[in-house]
Amino acid sequence: MKKKLFYALAVVLSLLSALAFGVLIPNRAALTNPASWDIHIFHGVLGLIVPLGIFAFLIETLFDREAFKKDVGSIRRYRYLLLDLVSRDVKTKYRRSVLGLLWSILNPLLMMLVLTAVFSNIIRVQVEGGFALFYLTGYLMFTFISEATSVSMMSIAYAAPLIKKVYLPKYIFPLEKCIFSLVNMLFSLIAFVIVFVVFAAMGKITPSFAMLLFPLPMIYVFLFAFGISLILSAAYIFFRDLAHIYSVILTVWMYASPIIYPVDILPAWLASVMRFNPLYHYITYFRDVMIYGRVPSLYENLICILFSVLFLALGILCFRKAQDKFVLYI
Amino acid sequence: MEENQNNIAVTVEGVSMRFNMPKEKLDSIKEFFVKLLKKQLRFEEFTALENISFTVKRGEVVGIVGLNGSGKSTLLKIISGILRPTEGHAVTYGTLSPLIELGAGFDFDLTTRENIYLNGSVLGFDRAFIREKYDEILDFAELRAFENVAIKNFSSGMIARLGFAIATLVKPDILIVDEILAVGDFLFQQKCEARIAEMMAGGTTVLIVSHAMEQIERLCSRVIWLEKGHLRGDGPTAVICEEYKNAR
Numbered sequence: 001m002k003k004k005l006f007y008a009l010a011v012v013l014s015l016l017s018a019l020a021f022g023v024l025i026p027n028r029a030a031l032t033n034p035a036s037w038d039i040h041i042f043h044g045v046l047g048l049i050v051p052l053g054i055f056a057f058l059i060e061t062l063f064d065r066e067a068f069k070k071d072v073g074s075i076r077r078y079r080y081l082l083l084d085l086v087s088r089d090v091k092t093k094y095r096r097s098v099l100g101l102l103w104s105i106l107n108p109l110l111m112m113l114v115l116t117a118v119f120s121n122i123i124r125v126q127v128e129g130g131f132a133l134f135y136l137t138g139y140l141m142f143t144f145i146s147e148a149t150s151v152s153m154m155s156i157a158y159a160a161p162l163i164k165k166v167y168l169p170k171y172i173f174p175l176e177k178c179i180f181s182l183v184n185m186l187f188s189l190i191a192f193v194i195v196f197v198v199f200a201a202m203g204k205i206t207p208s209f210a211m212l213l214f215p216l217p218m219i220y221v222f223l224f225a226f227g228i229s230l231i232l233s234a235a236y237i238f239f240r241d242l243a244h245i246y247s248v249i250l251t252v253w254m255y256a257s258p259i260i261y262p263v264d265i266l267p268a269w270l271a272s273v274m275r276f277n278p279l280y281h282y283i284t285y286f287r288d289v290m291i292y293g294r295v296p297s298l299y300e301n302l303i304c305i306l307f308s309v310l311f312l313a314l315g316i317l318c319f320r321k322a323q324d325k326f327v328l329y330i
Numbered sequence: 331m332e333e334n335q336n337n338i339a340v341t342v343e344g345v346s347m348r349f350n351m352p353k354e355k356l357d358s359i360k361e362f363f364v365k366l367l368k369k370q371l372r373f374e375e376f377t378a379l380e381n382i383s384f385t386v387k388r389g390e391v392v393g394i395v396g397l398n399g400s401g402k403s404t405l406l407k408i409i410s411g412i413l414r415p416t417e418g419h420a421v422t423y424g425t426l427s428p429l430i431e432l433g434a435g436f437d438f439d440l441t442t443r444e445n446i447y448l449n450g451s452v453l454g455f456d457r458a459f460i461r462e463k464y465d466e467i468l469d470f471a472e473l474r475a476f477e478n479v480a481i482k483n484f485s486s487g488m489i490a491r492l493g494f495a496i497a498t499l500v501k502p503d504i505l506i507v508d509e510i511l512a513v514g515d516f517l518f519q520q521k522c523e524a525r526i527a528e529m530m531a532g533g534t535t536v537l538i539v540s541h542a543m544e545q546i547e548r549l550c551s552r553v554i555w556l557e558k559g560h561l562r563g564d565g566p567t568a569v570i571c572e573e574y575k576n577a578r
């Protein structure tokens with residue numbers, strides 16, 4: 001009963017915030033950014049769903065404080081398990097094959113070479129700063145998200161023998177896979193550094209202090225990927241078909257993100273739709289910092305944070321609702 | 331209330347556990363919808379535990395008896411938090427060591443040494459603590475000669491020993507034992523019992539499931555008897571054990 005009241009209040013507040021963000025704020029942002037109808041819609045939608053997600057998270061937490069305490073309290077206790085699982089994954093990936101580490105660097109490099117050959121010579125896409133680095137940054141971000149989420153998706157199912165035998169906080173498994181993917185991304189970042197150094201030596205690009213901000217987009221994208229992973233890993237227990245569906249979604253998502261093309265070649269309406277793709281904001285942020293030496297504004301940080309927080313809240317919400325049933329279905 | 335909790339170790343209140351057993355296993359959405367359309371989606375609800383309530387006082391040693399499938403393991407899993415009951419709740423006060431399935435998280439390709447650390451972290455032990463107790467574990471399990479051997483080559487008794495040695499490293503407030511004493515040779519069984527007795531002497535509350543009545547009679551002061559998910563009896567060992575034996 002009380003819960004419904006809280007939810008009603010949350011809906012009202014979210015609608016107010018949708019109104020506030022949809023109408024008021026963009027006019028101020030318009031000073032730097034020519035505002036049109038689409039930015040109002042974007043802010044309105046964001047102003048609606050972000051508070052809704054956060055309120056839902058807070059309300060459910062309030063009404064299930066025990067589960068919340070148990071989950072938070074176990075982070076410290078099981079930190080060594082987390083560490084063990086990550087290091088076991090890293091070992092199997094990098095130690096068993098001598099070329100493991102090398103492949104993490106070579107893969108993006110080879111992809112970059114092929115695509116640069118195609119896109120800058122045959123299709124002739126014009127990108128500021130050259131296609132190679134442009135592609136590499138997008139590729140790194142997307143590979144991280146796709147790897148983290150699709151490996152996490154199976155993580156609970158694979159941990160079935162453990163989950164059936166001992167009490168463990170179950171979010172450990174998707175979290176572990178996300179951390180492992182992050183480690184992989186850091187290794188792949190070496191490819192970026194190599195190309196960057198070569199380009200810098202050729203005088204095509206100059207390093208800037210903005211590059212030091214690179215952990216920020218990675219934190220944003222990590223939280224986002226973790227949120228998605230929580231949802232997927234929980235849903236996968238109940239619908240095993242999700243694996244097939246999600247691989248299709250990932251392909252679509254890749255082409256719907258500005259990885260091999262810049263947004264400015266899109267027609268205006270498509271560019272407005274693009275705003276709703278969180279990956280677009282993360283990739284743009286990453287490129288600004290890594291290639292163009294631009295320090296992203298507070299506004300750009302806020303958009304990234306809102307997406308991350310929203311998906312994290314939704315992820316924790318779904319996962320916590322489902323986690324008690326896992327044992328019965330795996 | 332606070333006063334009361336101080337001498338209570340476990341409360342089980344109105345716990346019911348129902349499993350939804352689909353008649354056949356559905357692994358895909360397509361199958362699910364096809365079955366849904368044909369109205370073939372049947373679930374068989376199976377009640378493993380029905381409205382179980384009891385409390386265990388601090389320091390008590392309680393045996394749980396019952397025939398196969400009567401819900402003993404399910405009850406222990408609910409108490410240790412592996413399963414969440416459909417209705418009711420179980421609360422434990424103090425630290426808990428469930429010896430339900432030993433060696434959870436053992437990776438059979440890894441060596442004894444690696445598995446000790448892995449299993450330790452699965453049980454939530456501190457890394458430094460395991461390092462400190464490492465020799466004690468090896469000695470207790472009598473596996474020093476196999477320190478660097480992959481455990482896939484072990485006998486089931488050796489694996490159980492290793493699991494037991496790690497799981498009983500700390501003296502918990504509540505110890506939950508499910509039939510694990512059956513594995514291992516008689517020498518090791520004696521050793522396990524000695525270790526459990528040592529804990530009991532230190533005031534640990536113990537819940538034991540065993541089919542060895544002789545063991546229950548020797549260790550427990552109180553026995554809970556489950557029959558097809560119902561609480562059939564709860565009382566002093568001598569009384570309940572007698573009833574249980576006569577019933578079959």
Ligand SMILES: Nc1ncnc2c1ncn2[C@@H]1O[C@H](COP(=O)(O)OP(=O)(O)OP(=O)(O)O)[C@@H](O)[C@H]1O
Pocket residue numbers: 327328349351376378396397398399400401402403404405
């Ligand atoms: N995950 C599950 N899904 C469906 N049914 C289950 C599940 N776990 C247990 N059951 C059912 O619950 C009943 C009780 O099982 P449980 O393992 O608790 O019995 P038990 O008393 O420990 O038996 P035993 O003496 O053989 O160890 C059994 O009939 C079993 O089939």
Ligand SMILES: [Mg+2]
Pocket residue numbers: 402403404508
């Ligand atoms: Mg059993």
